[in-house]
Amino acid sequence: CSDLAIELGINIPTGKDSLSMKQKYKDGDVIAPGTVIISAAGNTDDITKVVEPVLKKNGGNIYYINLSNDTYKLGGSSFAQILNKVGTETPDIKDASLLKKAFNLVQQLIRDEKIQAGHDIGSGGLITTLLELCFADPGLGATIDLTTLNESDTIKLLFAENIGLVFQAEDSIVSVFENSGIACHKIGSVNDTGSLSLTNQSEQHNLDVAHLRDVWFKTSYLLDKKQCGPVLAKQRFDNYKNQPLNFVFPAHFDGKKPILDRNVKRPKAAVIREKGSNSERELANAMYMAGFDVKDVHMTDLISGRETLEDIQFIGAVGGFSNSDVLGSAKGWAGAFMYNEKARVALEKFFDRPDTLSVGVCNGCQLFVELGLINRNHEEKPKMLHNSSAKHESIFTSLTIAENRSVMLSSLAGCTLGVWVSHGEGRFHLPYGEDKYQIVAKYAYENYPANPNGSHFNTAMLCDDSGRHLVMMPHIERSTFQWNWANYPEGRKDEVSPWIEAFVNARKWVEK
Missing domain, CATH: 3.40.50.880 (Class I glutamine amidotransferase (GATase) domain)
Incomplete structure (x- = not known):
């Protein structure tokens, strides 16, 4: 961590991060597993120039960058954990200077409004990132082909937690990355079928986004049952995807800040x-x-x-x-x-x-x-x-x-x-x-x-x-x-x- 932080030119705040978290309930306590936490903060210099982790139906194609510059490894991953394994190899960051260059370039492209949506790759791997990019909009899906990533082991490719980015942009963005020496792979496009279609070489999978969104939400539902009881927990689970945010703005609203007469005394x-x-x-x-x-x-x-x-x-x-x-x-x-x-x-x-x-x-x-x-x-x-x-x-x-x-x-x-x-x-x-x-x-x-x-x-x-x-x-x-x-x-x-x-x-x- 120290060497990477120095290479990136950032600091990691020091201090106490609790390794023991306990939540008390009427029928017992729930203790979270001990987890080492490294705190970091980033500066947003323009709050209006941000992208959200939701694919847009007319936002361009989907791209992938492997920021780790490492091969795909399952050690220490969530996938390994559910198999009750730790693994022997974990992905690392092979070139800190390339990570820094890629990160800064992506930030500039966001400021220039060239990127429409984006999501990092972390816990759960690439498959989790792709699904989460589809979850927030009912009916949203994606058609993905990972063949260009040159990894024949689809499980590794989907579940390895190599640090990376998935984002949505127009095709002109590819040359920007190429000119900077950063490998940027076009991996797919958005669809409106509510399905995540995955291809890797000769292997194909079709995943139902709505079903997997419920699977993803189920952990929250089970915790909710402990907090507010089975009835309301079930209502939340049933309704969270059936209460869309549909807005009706006033016809006269122009979005401008109020114009004030400086010669008039403020009440x-x-x-x-x-x-x-x-x-x-x-x-x-x-x-x-x-x-x-x-x-x-x-x-x-x-x-x-x-x-x-x-x-x-x-x-x-x-x-x-x-x-x-x-x-x-x-x-x-x-x-x-x-x-x-x-x-x-x-x-x-x-x-x-x-x-x-x-x-x-x-x-x-x-x-x-x-x-x-x-x-x-x-x-x-x-x-x-x-x-x-x-x-x-x-x-x-x-x-x-x-x-x-x-x-x-x-x-x-x-x-x-x-x-x-x-x-x-x-x-x-x-x-x-x-x-x-x-x-x-x-x-x-x-x-x-x-x-x-x-x-x-x-x-x-x-x-x-x-x-x-x-x-x-x-x-x-x-x-x-x-x-x-x-x-x-x-x-x-x-x-x-x-x-x-x-x-x-x-x-x-x-x-x-």
Whole structure:
């Protein structure tokens, strides 16, 4: 490792990496096998110039580079492990300078948008890489011919873990590698049959991608059964491939950042946070981009009276784990308002004013619901309960925005947009009928895991009767840029996502 790092001109961070990982369950503990971990980090100088490990149906042919420059060896591989073997020979990197040259060239081609998709070869070997490139898009497949790699042993070729790359690009890319002395092999093309067709010399195999995707997912399913029980684990296993992310953007959306008049004074907004909060920077940035002058307000500011919110028109209570959630999500935070008079009065006066707006995101949603600020006239208030899965859920899902009276989101009615979710107590418990609530948005699919928490009426966002005060469990502030999304409509190069409109709507309302 040391010699290779020196040749490559990189350093390996030192420090303690745990060799013992234990997860406790009601019926016993699961101990992960001891694994030596070498940590590394890479710099991305342009987040918009990246490729994803998903083949594109119109993205060109498929190419392979053996970065190890070594022959194919099965020692130490996952394939050997399942046969209860270790092996005698492991692949090595024979020429560090060639690896460095190839890596830098690939990076430049990505910056130049010459490469459309790509995946490294590691655990599981070439066959795993090829399959994973097909898994994310239902119906996607590939037709592969490995004959040019000159390895007659197909098992070695498919399962050896020689470091390498598989990527998709136009044919003109071959000459770029040839001119740099790097062997780049064209190995196939994309198909839409949902089959991975493999040829190596006279040997042929046809693999069903959908079936093998279930095999690949089964390990997660078995772990899921231990975490959230057999019913929801089976729902996730059945639904993960049947809940596609299909988006509907607003017709008026042009993808541009908001244009602001610098001669107009920015209205004042505040981000409210507590010990253990996070995402305050993302929320502040969304507010600022939309045209607000944003103030950072900690609970100590409100408790001490240093901050009264009297000059603030828009507040955002952020996500995270206030007080480490030791009393339950946001309950400690709510107590900090309820049992500190200056903080309580400041918030009450803010909500009583007719010229104010608020948004509570995730932990902030739990806070405002716990304080009874959204359905103030209801005798029995909503509650935020633990997810039906009884575990923290962190996924990228989609929401459909209903016809609604929310100041922030009424203009996006009819849209279906992607968004991040990350919570353990995100289940809206709404004791009355659906017609008693102003439900702003619902998860695009009612069933788990697209609905990650089991909320009544599939609720993801709720506002008060005035439309001025909005709460949500999903993180729109973490989804304001195209590169935030785990999946985004192909071909777009937007500066912002449609979610920024919610914050622009807030600023326009305040300025009226």
